[in-house]
Amino acid sequence: MSAQIFLTGVLLFNQSSLLADNAAMWNTIKKHWLQLTLSVMVLVYLLGYAGGYWTPHALRQFDLWLYDARMVATMPGTVDPRVVIVDIDEKSLAKLGRWPWRRDIVAKLVDQLFDRYQVGVVGFDVVFAEPDDSSGLRVLRQLAQTDLKSSTDYLALLPELEKRYDYDQLLAERLKGRQIVLGYYYNVADSPRSGQLPKPVLPAGMFKGRDILVDVAKGYGANLPILAQSAATGGHFVPSSDIDGVTRKVGNLVEIDGQYYESLSMAMVRAVLGNPPIEPHYPKPLFGKSYNVMESLRVGPISIPVDDQGKSLIPYRGRNGSFPYVSASDVYEGTVDLNKLKGRLVLLGTTAPGLKDLRVSPVGPVYPGVEIHANLISGMLDGAIPDHPLYISGAEILQLLFLGIVLSIVLVVLDPFKASITTGVLLILVVTGNFLLWRKANVAFPLASAITLITVLFALNMAYGYFFEARKKRQMASLFGQYVPPELVGKMAEDPEKYTMDGQSRELTVLFSDVRSFTTISESMDPKELSRFMNEFLTTLSEVIRSKYLGTIDKYMGDCVMAFWGAPIYDPDHATNAVLAGIEMQRAIAELGPKLKEKGWPEIHIGVGINTGRMTVGDMGSQIRKAYTVMGDAVNLASRLEGITKQYGVGMIVGEATRNAVGDTVIFRELDRVKVKGKEDPVAIFEPVGRKENVDKAVQNQIQLFHQALKHYRTQNWDMAELQLINLKKQQPDCKLYSVYLDRIKNFRHTPPPPNWDGVYEFDTK
Structure with a gap:
C-alpha cells in the first residue's frame, strides 16, 4: 500500500x-x-x-x-485431495433409502471409512437430533410392558433383541475411539434447544472487556446425547450470509450460555493437529494504544485470521467440485478405490437438492454447503484464509x-x-x-x-453543468418512465426538484401477484410460446396497475409482478388504490380466460398479497445495476401474504395496516391472525371481497357469520365455531376457508392448544 x-x-x-x-x-x-x-x-x-x-x-x-x-x-482452480466429500447424493438416496438413514446404515458407513479405507478424520455435516425408531425396538419394549409382560421367554430374549435393534447404541459404539466430529446447528433467534452440545473450547468470560461480537445462540439442534458422548468432539456448521445472501464467511466460534464452541471445520483441523487448544490473539499495542479486537485464532502452528465477530473469509479454491466426491453408497458397498480415502479428512454431507444444503457463493449461485467447510479446512491447513487486519x-x-x-x-x-x-x-x-x-x-x-x-x-x-442542471429534466422520463404511468412522468417533469431516486423512508403500499401452478404450466410450453403467453397476461396485469390505478411497477420476477403505490408521487390513497387494483387484477385475469383458451393456452389464476407500512424506496442495487425499488419488513410481509393465499383458498390477502388504511370503501373478510416465516409479531390478515356498493347483502351476511365463527374459534368454543362453519360450508361447498378451520378444530379436539394460545397460526414456510 x-x-x-x-x-x-x-x-x-x-x-x-x-x-x-x-x-x-x-x-x-x-x-x-x-x-x-x-x-x-x-x-x-x-x-x-x-x-x-x-x-x-x-x-x-x-x-x-x-x-x-x-x-x-x-482462485487456484485445482482439486485438493486431502479433503474428500462423502456425498449423500441422489444415487445414495436411491440405493440406501431416503434421508435420514437408519443408524445401522450410518454405523456400517463409519466402519467402512475407518476399517476398510483407514481415513484420518470424519466430520458430519448432518445432525442426528432424533432417536432412530425404524428397527421397531420401541414396539418390542412396549410389548414387554403390555401383551407379553407375563411371557418369561420373551422377557429373557428382550435384552438380546435390544442389543441387536438399538441402532442408536450401535452407532454410538462405532463412534467411540475414532476421530469423528459431529455437526450441529444453532440459531441466534429464540428457538428450541435439542440434543447435547460438545465440550466448549473456550470458557465463559474469555472475551470480557473486549470488542468481540461472536454470534450468541439462543437455540440449537445438537446430536442425541448417546452419540455426542461417544464422538471425539463436535462443531457447528452454520455459514454466514452477507446482505446479498452470498456466503463469504463462517463463524469459528459461537457463544452459548456464556461458553464458546468451535465450528465443524476448526474442530476437524484441530483433530488433525492432535487437538491443540484454541488461543485468541490480539493486535500488539501501537503508539501506546491497546486494541480490544481479536485479529486471529491460533491452533497449534496455524494462525487463522478472523474479524471482530470471530468469522473467517472462505478461501474458495474454485467452483463446485474443488474436492474429490465419492458417493456414500459406494463407500457403503466398498467399491471406492482405497487410495482416494486412505488418510484423508472426510466430510459426510449432501449435494442432493431435496436435502436443502445448497448455498449461494461468490463462485456460483448453487454451491454445496459441505464444500464450504472443505474450503475452510483446506485454507486453514494451507494458511490461505484471506486477512482483513485491524x-x-x-x-x-x-x-x-x-x-x-x-x-x-x-x-x-x-x-x-x-x-x-x-x-x-x-x-x-x-x-x-x-x-x-x-x-x-x-x-x-x-x-x-x-x-x-x-x-x-x-x-x-x-459534467457539472450538464449533470446538475439541464440533465435533470431530460432524465426524469428515462429514470421514472419505466416504472410509473406517462401522465405522472409529465407531472414530475414540471418540477423535477421535488422528486428523487435517492433512498427514502416512507409509508407506502406494496403489491405482489403470482400465477398459481406456473411451473407446471410453463413445462408444457416451448420457449417461444411461453414468452407470448407471459406477455399476454403480464400486459393485462400491468395495464390495471399503471393505467387504471396509477401504481409504480417495481419489477417482473418470472410470472410475479411487484408494484407499489405512494412513490415517487405522493398518494394519500395508496392503500385504497392498491386494494382496488388487486380486485381489478382478479377480474381482468378471469376475463382473459376465454381469450387464452382460444389460443390453446390454459386459463390461469393469480394470488395477490398487499401490505402497507414504512419502507425504504429509492434507486438501489450496485454500480453494475440499479432499480427504483422498495425494501423493508413491510415489503417482505406482502410477499409472504401472497404466498399463503392458496392456504386459505382465496385470491387476495392484505395485511392489517392496509385494511385499516382503506377504511369502509371496501368490504373485507378477516381470515386469520398469523405469524409468517421471518416475522416474530402476529398480524391480522384480510380478504378484500369488493367495493362496498358492489357486495350484495347475502355475501355480507355470510362474512358476518364467519366473523362470529372466528370469535368462537379464538375463544376455543369449538362446538359453536364448528356449527357455524358447517352451516356456511353448506351454503358454499367449494369454499376452502371453511374446511381449513374445520380441520383445525378437529385437530384441536384431539390435541388441545396450550393454555396461553392466542389464536395465532404460525407458518413455517414461505
Whole structure:
C-alpha cells in the first residue's frame, strides 16, 4: 500500500508542480468553489463509509462484488485431495433409502471409512437430533410392558433383541475411539434447544472487556446425547450470509450460555493437529494504544485470521467440485478405490437438492454447503484464509484523503484531456495495488470506496453543468418512465426538484401477484410460446396497475409482478388504490380466460398479497445495476401474504395496516391472525371481497357469520365455531376457508392448544 501511494504521489506531484507557478491556478480554484464543495462532500461521505459510520447498501454491495471478482480471478482452480466429500447424493438416496438413514446404515458407513479405507478424520455435516425408531425396538419394549409382560421367554430374549435393534447404541459404539466430529446447528433467534452440545473450547468470560461480537445462540439442534458422548468432539456448521445472501464467511466460534464452541471445520483441523487448544490473539499495542479486537485464532502452528465477530473469509479454491466426491453408497458397498480415502479428512454431507444444503457463493449461485467447510479446512491447513487486519480501516481512510484532496484540485485546474489521463492512471494504480495486496499478501483491502471516489469526482467535475442542471429534466422520463404511468412522468417533469431516486423512508403500499401452478404450466410450453403467453397476461396485469390505478411497477420476477403505490408521487390513497387494483387484477385475469383458451393456452389464476407500512424506496442495487425499488419488513410481509393465499383458498390477502388504511370503501373478510416465516409479531390478515356498493347483502351476511365463527374459534368454543362453519360450508361447498378451520378444530379436539394460545397460526414456510 505504501508503494502504491508513493507512486501516485510522485505522478501527481510532478503534474501539480508545473501549475504551482501559475498564479491563475488559485483564481481557477476560487471560481469553481461549488465543484470543490461537492467534491469535499463526496469525500466526507466515503470517509464515513470507510470509518463505519454508515453503510450505504449500494457501496457495500459494490465492495462485495469486487471481493467476489478478486476471488474468482485468483482462485487456484485445482482439486485438493486431502479433503474428500462423502456425498449423500441422489444415487445414495436411491440405493440406501431416503434421508435420514437408519443408524445401522450410518454405523456400517463409519466402519467402512475407518476399517476398510483407514481415513484420518470424519466430520458430519448432518445432525442426528432424533432417536432412530425404524428397527421397531420401541414396539418390542412396549410389548414387554403390555401383551407379553407375563411371557418369561420373551422377557429373557428382550435384552438380546435390544442389543441387536438399538441402532442408536450401535452407532454410538462405532463412534467411540475414532476421530469423528459431529455437526450441529444453532440459531441466534429464540428457538428450541435439542440434543447435547460438545465440550466448549473456550470458557465463559474469555472475551470480557473486549470488542468481540461472536454470534450468541439462543437455540440449537445438537446430536442425541448417546452419540455426542461417544464422538471425539463436535462443531457447528452454520455459514454466514452477507446482505446479498452470498456466503463469504463462517463463524469459528459461537457463544452459548456464556461458553464458546468451535465450528465443524476448526474442530476437524484441530483433530488433525492432535487437538491443540484454541488461543485468541490480539493486535500488539501501537503508539501506546491497546486494541480490544481479536485479529486471529491460533491452533497449534496455524494462525487463522478472523474479524471482530470471530468469522473467517472462505478461501474458495474454485467452483463446485474443488474436492474429490465419492458417493456414500459406494463407500457403503466398498467399491471406492482405497487410495482416494486412505488418510484423508472426510466430510459426510449432501449435494442432493431435496436435502436443502445448497448455498449461494461468490463462485456460483448453487454451491454445496459441505464444500464450504472443505474450503475452510483446506485454507486453514494451507494458511490461505484471506486477512482483513485491524489497520485496514485506517489505511482506507488515508488512501481516500490522499486521492480526494489531490483529485479535487487537479480535476479543476487541468484541461479535460489531462484530467482524463490523470484519472485513468490513478484508477489503474489503485486497482493494481489492491490486486497485488490480495495476490501477494492475502489481504482483502476494500476497493469500492476508492473506485467510487475517483469515478464520482471525475464525473462531477467533467459534467457539472450538464449533470446538475439541464440533465435533470431530460432524465426524469428515462429514470421514472419505466416504472410509473406517462401522465405522472409529465407531472414530475414540471418540477423535477421535488422528486428523487435517492433512498427514502416512507409509508407506502406494496403489491405482489403470482400465477398459481406456473411451473407446471410453463413445462408444457416451448420457449417461444411461453414468452407470448407471459406477455399476454403480464400486459393485462400491468395495464390495471399503471393505467387504471396509477401504481409504480417495481419489477417482473418470472410470472410475479411487484408494484407499489405512494412513490415517487405522493398518494394519500395508496392503500385504497392498491386494494382496488388487486380486485381489478382478479377480474381482468378471469376475463382473459376465454381469450387464452382460444389460443390453446390454459386459463390461469393469480394470488395477490398487499401490505402497507414504512419502507425504504429509492434507486438501489450496485454500480453494475440499479432499480427504483422498495425494501423493508413491510415489503417482505406482502410477499409472504401472497404466498399463503392458496392456504386459505382465496385470491387476495392484505395485511392489517392496509385494511385499516382503506377504511369502509371496501368490504373485507378477516381470515386469520398469523405469524409468517421471518416475522416474530402476529398480524391480522384480510380478504378484500369488493367495493362496498358492489357486495350484495347475502355475501355480507355470510362474512358476518364467519366473523362470529372466528370469535368462537379464538375463544376455543369449538362446538359453536364448528356449527357455524358447517352451516356456511353448506351454503358454499367449494369454499376452502371453511374446511381449513374445520380441520383445525378437529385437530384441536384431539390435541388441545396450550393454555396461553392466542389464536395465532404460525407458518413455517414461505
